[in-house]
Amino acid sequence: MPSSRLPVLPLPHPLILLPTARLTIPISRTVADTIVTLIDDSDAAQPVLAAVPLPAPAGDGANATEPGSPPVLPTCGTAARIVRLVRPRSVLNGGSSKQQPYLLSLHGLTRIRLSKPLELDVHTPELIPDHTVEYVQADGVPSRETVEAFKDAALRLLDRLARDSAQPQRKDDWVKVAGMVEDISDQRAAWMADVLVAATSGQYNDRIAFLAASDVDDRLRKATELFIKQTSISEVTKKIASAVDESLSRQQKEYFLRQQLAAIQRELHALHNSHTNRDRDSAPVAAANSPSAGANNSMSELDDDEQADADDLAELKRKIEAMELGSEERKVGVREWRRLKRIPQGSVENGVIRTYLEWLTSIPWPSSGSISDATLEVFKDPAFLSKARAQLDSDHYGLDQIKRRLIEYLAVVRLRSMAEAAREQKQRELEAEATASPGAANEKALVVASAVQDEKNASNALVPRLAPPVQPSQPRKRGIKGPILMFVGPPGTGKTSLGQSIAKALDRPFQRISLGGVRDEAEIRGHRRTYVASGPGMLVQALRKAGRLDPVILLDEVDKVGHSNFHGDPAAALLEVLDPEQNHNFNDHYINVPIDLSQVLFICTSNTLDTISAPLLDRCEVVELSGYTYDEKMHIARRFLLPKQLESNGLEAAQLTVTDPALLQIATLYTREAGVRSLERAIGGVVRYKAVEWAEHLDAEAEVEASGEVIPKKQWRGVVEERELEDILGVPRWDGEEREREERRGVVYGLVVTGMGEGGILPVESTAVPGSGRLKLTGSLGEVIKESGEIALSWVKAHAFELGITTERGMDPLRVPDPIDIHLHLPSGAVKKDGPSAGIAMACAFVSLLSGACVSKDIAMTGEITLRGRVTPVGGIRMKVLGAHRAQVRKIILPWANRKDVEHDVAPELRREMQFVFVRTVSEALDAAFGKGTLGWRNNILMESRL
Numbered sequence: 001m002p003s004s005r006l007p008v009l010p011l012p013h014p015l016i017l018l019p020t021a022r023l024t025i026p027i028s029r030t031v032a033d034t035i036v037t038l039i040d041d042s043d044a045a046q047p048v049l050a051a052v053p054l055p056a057p058a059g060d061g062a063n064a065t066e067p068g069s070p071p072v073l074p075t076c077g078t079a080a081r082i083v084r085l086v087r088p089r090s091v092l093n094g095g096s097s098k099q100q101p102y103l104l105s106l107h108g109l110t111r112i113r114l115s116k117p118l119e120l121d122v123h124t125p126e127l128i129p130d131h132t133v134e135y136v137q138a139d140g141v142p143s144r145e146t147v148e149a150f151k152d153a154a155l156r157l158l159d160r161l162a163r164d165s166a167q168p169q170r171k172d173d174w175v176k177v178a179g180m181v182e183d184i185s186d187q188r189a190a191w192m193a194d195v196l197v198a199a200t201s202g203q204y205n206d207r208i209a210f211l212a213a214s215d216v217d218d219r220l221r222k223a224t225e226l227f228i229k230q231t232s233i234s235e236v237t238k239k240i241a242s243a244v245d246e247s248l249s250r251q252q253k254e255y256f257l258r259q260q261l262a263a264i265q266r267e268l269h270a271l272h273n274s275h276t277n278r279d280r281d282s283a284p285v286a287a288a289n290s291p292s293a294g295a296n297n298s299m300s301e302l303d304d305d306e307q308a309d310a311d312d313l314a315e316l317k318r319k320i321e322a323m324e325l326g327s328e329e330r331k332v333g334v335r336e337w338r339r340l341k342r343i344p345q346g347s348v349e350n351g352v353i354r355t356y357l358e359w360l361t362s363i364p365w366p367s368s369g370s371i372s373d374a375t376l377e378v379f380k381d382p383a384f385l386s387k388a389r390a391q392l393d394s395d396h397y398g399l400d401q402i403k404r405r406l407i408e409y410l411a412v413v414r415l416r417s418m419a420e421a422a423r424e425q426k427q428r429e430l431e432a433e434a435t436a437s438p439g440a441a442n443e444k445a446l447v448v449a450s451a452v453q454d455e456k457n458a459s460n461a462l463v464p465r466l467a468p469p470v471q472p473s474q475p476r477k478r479g480i481k482g483p484i485l486m487f488v489g490p491p492g493t494g495k496t497s498l499g500q501s502i503a504k505a506l507d508r509p510f511q512r513i514s515l516g517g518v519r520d521e522a523e524i525r526g527h528r529r530t531y532v533a534s535g536p537g538m539l540v541q542a543l544r545k546a547g548r549l550d551p552v553i554l555l556d557e558v559d560k561v562g563h564s565n566f567h568g569d570p571a572a573a574l575l576e577v578l579d580p581e582q583n584h585n586f587n588d589h590y591i592n593v594p595i596d597l598s599q600v601l602f603i604c605t606s607n608t609l610d611t612i613s614a615p616l617l618d619r620c621e622v623v624e625l626s627g628y629t630y631d632e633k634m635h636i637a638r639r640f641l642l643p644k645q646l647e648s649n650g651l652e653a654a655q656l657t658v659t660d661p662a663l664l665q666i667a668t669l670y671t672r673e674a675g676v677r678s679l680e681r682a683i684g685g686v687v688r689y690k691a692v693e694w695a696e697h698l699d700a701e702a703e704v705e706a707s708g709e710v711i712p713k714k715q716w717r718g719v720v721e722e723r724e725l726e727d728i729l730g731v732p733r734w735d736g737e738e739r740e741r742e743e744r745r746g747v748v749y750g751l752v753v754t755g756m757g758e759g760g761i762l763p764v765e766s767t768a769v770p771g772s773g774r775l776k777l778t779g780s781l782g783e784v785i786k787e788s789g790e791i792a793l794s795w796v797k798a799h800a801f802e803l804g805i806t807t808e809r810g811m812d813p814l815r816v817p818d819p820i821d822i823h824l825h826l827p828s829g830a831v832k833k834d835g836p837s838a839g840i841a842m843a844c845a846f847v848s849l850l851s852g853a854c855v856s857k858d859i860a861m862t863g864e865i866t867l868r869g870r871v872t873p874v875g876g877i878r879m880k881v882l883g884a885h886r887a888q889v890r891k892i893i894l895p896w897a898n899r900k901d902v903e904h905d906v907a908p909e910l911r912r913e914m915q916f917v918f919v920r921t922v923s924e925a926l927d928a929a930f931g932k933g934t935l936g937w938r939n940n941i942l943m944e945s946r947l
């Protein structure tokens with residue numbers, strides 16, 4: 001390495017001169033004199049010296065030398081040409097140079113290394129006239145990767161600098177330099193590194209390390225690191241600056257607007273005051289007497305906005321503080337409260353957080369334990385079950401089986417709750433003991449826990465007798481996992497009101513959630529808070545309204561809830577709600593804190609079971625309400641509906657009587673339903689009519705009293721009889737039905753259950769038209785019912801000879817004597833019909849059509865048939881029988897296998913009033929329908945014997 005002897009100029013900290021760079025520094029007079037001598041003695045016009053950076057004196061910043069320790073003096077520097085020495089003006093003018101120093105300009109040439117460290121005082125560095133220095137040679141070519149990395153880092157830094165530059169000229173300069181960096185060759189990369197490090201800023205230590213790097217690769221790496229660091233520093237700085245800027249400008253804007261608002265309010269107030277004063281001056285007496293005098297001085301509740309606001313906030317805070325310590329809801333509440341405090345009042349975000357906090361704090365959260373004290377109090381009452389029975393009886397007539405089932409249900413819920421509460425209590429005691437004396441309590445815990453375990457697994461011999469010690473209780477994980485009741489039945493049969501009675505018996509709040517037509521999952525689970533105008537779902541709303549953790553929630557019309565669509569899957573959300581394994585952690589998207597629904601008593605209602613998904617049905621215990629007989633309806637009307645309507649229409653019970661025949665007529669001729677809703681409406685109509693009459697009667701009396709004249713007044717009769725009903729309710733809606741029903745060839749009455757779960761009769765009409773032996777089926781029929789029709793016709797064709805329809809065996813009655821088609825129609829064409837239960841009705845209709853014999857209009861039938869002529873059982877017997885009774889059918893033909901349904905489910909009075917014929921085969925059904933001996937049976941051979 002070539003060396004030479006050069007004067008050394010120590011550069012005061014933190015100055016560094018890099019090769020290729022220029023530097024102007026102030027120097028003392030002594031140093032300046034030495035440099036002048038140097039210039040005079042030198043042969044060259046611009047002599048060279050070694051510029052060596054000095055470390056910071058002790059105690060001076062991060063790069064300072066340790067106080068007391070000798071400063072580590074550098075051994076690297078830069079050979080620099082003296083470009084200019086400027087004398088201060090005072091010296092030039094012959095004055096003292098004390099105030100203004102000399103200025104020395106240097107141009108860095110190449111790196112040097114000192115042969116031995118300098119010996120000088122870093123506090124008052126002097127020029128060292130002669131020192132041996134070695135020139136650091138950097139001839140090598142750096143590796144490709146190093147150059148690439150260097151260029152990449154340099155370009156990113158230059159891009160950042162260009163973007164951050166405020167002046168366009170400077171921006172252009174950085175862009176130009178970036179162009180040069182892109183084009184630079186590998187050999188010149190080290191030179192470019194010197195140029196760029198000198199031109200950009202960087203930390204002192206990094207720059208010194210860069211200066212000390214003799215190897216080109218090392219130098220480029222150091223430059224790369226330095227650039228990367230600089231880029232990220234400048235990115236972060238920029239971000240912080242813009243964030244600060246943004247928040248400042250928002251605050252300034254808000255401040256400015258508030259100032260304007262305050263000024264406007266002041267102006268309005270002054271204007272208002274001046275008006276009032278002028279009015280008062282012009283009418284001093286009137287003003288003094290006016291009731292609103294002085295109102296301007298006192299504030300109305302509308303002016304007190306800020307106070308109300310502060311009160312609301314204080315209330316919110318109190319509610320958050322009242323939440324259980326360490327609970328999830330409290331943590332969220334506290335977090336949101338802090339956010340609320342940070343966000344300026346009046347901003348949209350502030351309102352959003354406040355609404356959220358209001359919801360969060362209004363939900364009843366469990367404070368401790370899983371069963372509320374109020375619930376336990378009710379269950380502890382020894383008369384609980386008898387009271388519940390009395391409640392159900394006082395709200396509903398009949399429904400004995402259902403009431404028995406509900407009492408069983410309540411008994412189970414009570415037992416489970418009590419057991420759960422006892423277990424919790426035991427665990428709490430153990431925990432308390434464990435805290436007091438850990439050793440003894442642990443022993444006892446083992447005994448108790450094993451006892452609990454023994455009790456649970458009494459029948460399981462494989463379970464070890466010693467259970468693990470009782471863990472600290474986790475009340476929120478448990479709950480009362482009773483069955484979920486599902487009331488299924490036609491409208492108006494008392495499903496909702498039974499739910500209300502259960503809530504009354506349990507002394508809990510009752511909430512009804514109507515699920516009919518719910519298509520959006522968010523209606524159940526709530527919208528996420530990121531949505532505009534988001535809010536919680538129906539369950540949270542019901543909980544808030546109930547104000548208790550354990551209300552009775554009636555999920556009405558679960559059969560009408562929507563399934564998976566692009567708004568999510570409401571049915572799936574419902575499943576989660578009703579699953580006892582999951583619902584202690586129900587997640588409402590809006591609240592976003594797990595909510596414990598395990599204590600809620602869910603009751604579902606539905607009109608039919610057909611549209612309910614199997615998993616949902618699986619979670620529920622179905623209780624069927626089929627409808628009422630006329631007798632039951634009469635009792636319900638007399639005991640419940642009439643008193644209710646009298647009360648709601650302002651009449652006394654003693655003022656109005658509706659006779660039994662009148663009530664029966666309302667039930668039979670004005671309504672035709674399984675439930676009692678229309679009956680209640682009709683009774684309401686009668687009561688309102690009478691209420692008007694009563695009011696007119698009272699008015700007339702008052703008029704007579706006032707005038708003293710005898711005015712002919714409308715007579716008031718407190719009794720409603722049959723003959724009046726037509727005047728009050730109009731022409732009976734169902735009167736003509738029985739008359740319309742006719743005994744005709746080819747027409748038979750079948751029994752059906754509608755989609756609303758209501759039973760009724762349906763005519764099966766058939767007619768013969770010229771054709772080619774085909775069967776035409778109409779009336780919105782499904783595949784199954786169509787197949788039933790074909791089976792029935794095949795059976796009739798196969799037995800045409802035995803039935804006396806054809807004259808020869810094997811003759812097709814649809815071709816001989818004339819070729820015909822049979823058209824079978826089930827009226828109410830707009831209503832879809834399906835199922836196999838119309839089999840015997842269709843067979844009877846075909847036989848009637850082909851034989852000419854008629855089936856009585858008082859006979860209705862149901863039953864599936866097979867090709868062999870067997871009659872197999874069908875469902876919905878109770879509803880169908882009730883429907884037939886309502887339609888005043890006298891005789892019902894049913895499959896033999898449905899005997900037990902009639903015995904169990906059909907009320908005795910119906911069994912007494914109607915004739916039931918149970919049949920095993922189609923032939924028996926035909927005999928029952930047409931009457932024995934009506935059909936000309938030739939020889940009674942069953943088809944099955946030939947098959």
Ligand SMILES: Nc1ncnc2c1ncn2[C@@H]1O[C@H](COP(=O)(O)OP(=O)(O)OP(=O)(O)O)[C@@H](O)[C@H]1O
Pocket residue numbers: 395396397398399489490491492493494495496497498556605607636640675676677680
């Ligand atoms: N057995 C009964 N005894 C007394 N009142 C009854 C009885 N059954 C129904 N009601 C009365 O009939 C009316 C309608 O009942 P409710 O609203 O419970 O019917 P629902 O089955 O829930 O109907 P929907 O399926 O349309 O919701 C209520 O006023 C109810 O009190």
